[in-house]
Amino acid sequence: MxxxxxxxxxxxxxxxxxxxxxxxxxxxxxxxxxxxxxxxxxxxxxxxxxxxxxxxxxxxxxxxxxxxxxxxxxxxxxxxxxxxxxxxxxxxxxxxxxxxxxxxxxxxxxxxxxxxxxxxxxxxxxxxxxxxxxxxxxxxxxxxxxxxxxxxxxxxxxxxxxxxxxxxxxxxxxxxxxxxxxxxxxxxxxxxxxxxxxxxxxxxxxxxxxxxxxxxxxxLSATLEEIRKLPKGTYRGTIKSDGYESEVTLKAAMTIKDDEIVVDYAGTSGLSGRGINVPAAYCRAYACFGIKCVVAPEIPNNWASLAPFRMEIPEGCILNAPRPYPVSVRHVVGQLLPDLMMGCLHQAVPDRVNAEGSSALWNPPLRGGAQVSGAAAELPDFEIITFNSGGTGARPTKDGLDGTAFPSGVRTMPVEATENVAPVIFWQNQIRPDSAGAGRTRGGFGKVMEIGAKGEAEFAVNAIFDRVANAPKGREGGGDGASGWVGLNDGSTIRTKGYQVIPKGKRLLLKLPGGGGMGDARARDRALVERDVADGLVSPDQARALYGA
Incomplete structure (x- = not known):
């Protein structure tokens, strides 16, 4: 040619x-x-x-x-x-x-x-x-x-x-x-x-x-060229999800060869009896994405550029759910996989890897009307879901992003769009101060969201939240991001997963996780610390305690 x-x-x-x-x-x-x-x-x-x-x-x-x-x-x-x-x-x-x-x-x-x-x-x-x-x-x-x-x-x-x-x-x-x-x-x-x-x-x-x-x-040739630049060997990583019945552990052994990268998930937790299981194709999808972000980010995504990334997913593993296991919210586990891949790759190319982020989307499915309250319903029937995210992990040379979905890449939905199609009101939707993991580059901040039904009526949430018991980890001495919190506006907590009714007069309160930090916080540029304090994102007490400022 x-x-x-x-x-x-x-x-x-x-x-x-x-x-x-x-x-x-x-x-x-x-x-x-x-x-x-x-x-x-x-x-x-x-x-x-x-x-x-x-x-x-x-x-x-x-x-x-x-x-x-x-x-x-x-x-x-x-x-x-x-x-x-x-x-x-x-x-x-x-x-x-x-x-x-x-x-x-x-x-x-x-x-x-x-x-x-x-x-x-x-x-x-x-x-x-x-x-x-x-x-x-x-x-x-x-x-x-x-x-x-x-x-x-x-x-x-x-x-x-x-x-x-x-x-x-x-x-x-x-x-x-x-x-x-x-x-x-x-x-x-x-x-x-x-x-x-x-x-x-x-x-x-x-x-x-x-x-x-x-x-x-x-x-294919461009991807293989990038793989050959990597140090060969096997690198291991572990990450934890809150799970449903019990905590879930994801383990990976990533072997970098001359012409492929193979990931073995031996040691990962077994299948769940609830809908957090992950079909194998979804596991491959997010794991390949996490590898590609680090190894070959500039190469277009297609069949050939993904071909050198191979997954070995044991049967009976939560990442290889067979029919007819429930899989409705497979994202709460599956979207942690890029962080797991980066945990392995950090050992090979540390200057190209982010800290852990909130990762799994916080998408509260909301429901109301007679299907929740029966004959006492004060609202018409409605079913809606809104997409939101906490902070991303710090990058080697830049801070993490606030309230931004990674790895899913979806946009945060405007509250007005949801309020326009369902009888709900968002009383808060704002950045969560002090939620970012401290570091030379800090993590992204999470959000605070407060949601109620019109007229303070009863409604329900089908909770699908993670990173509450297991906060996003920092890297290279960076601090962990703040863990998430799920409850009501009276300060009481509710379960992080599963169908629950929000009583009349109460509102759902969500505190989304922050991203982990990267590097020693005391090496952070003081002007950036002062800017975050002036913006109300970092409290003076946290600035002194974590950054020495």
Missing amino acids: NALEKIQRQIQWNRLVAVVEEQAQIMIRTAFSTTVREAGDLSAGIFDLQGRMLAQAVTGTPGHVNSMMESVGHFLAKFPAASMKPGDHYITNDPWLGTGHLHDLTVVTPAFRNGAIVGLFANTAHVIDVGGLGMGPEGRSVFEEGLYIPIVKCFEEGRPNETFFDFVRMGSRTPVELEGDIYSLCACNDAGAKRLVEMMDEYGMESIDPLASYIFDAS
């Missing part, structure tokens, strides 16, 4: 990224659920006819993108590419064939040019409700957690599968939003297919296979 051809391939590659980003943005603009349009809890990508991901949208979460990368192969196993027709759309929320729990819908759509199939578009979105017990850890099997959709056609040659939509509407507390989201997912795939065909026409491409080969060869 000459230089001009390489330049043209690179331009086409960039165009693919633009195509899938438009695909994602259309989903955000047309989605019904606040989880998609406000938080961006989604993924979008283009695949070749072998089910290999060529490019992903910038908008989206690693848990969705990297597990969706595996899911397209499952669609092709049931519906081979040769059997697909224009206007077909395929859907599932199977946690073991999709992205890890029933609240995520994955849609796959073929793209056709001149009557021939040329590629596949896929997307995933987190929807508010799929029935069952709702978003929470209380289920004892996946069958209690909601409507279970196998891989089926939701549209056939442009016609909706009305039987499918009848089941969907009857199986959800929010049928309008759920049906609307499915139409949105199909529409954004159609838009991606249209843009792909326009690109192929412009460049006179009969197939995307030559471009796919270029993308995969370049991505």
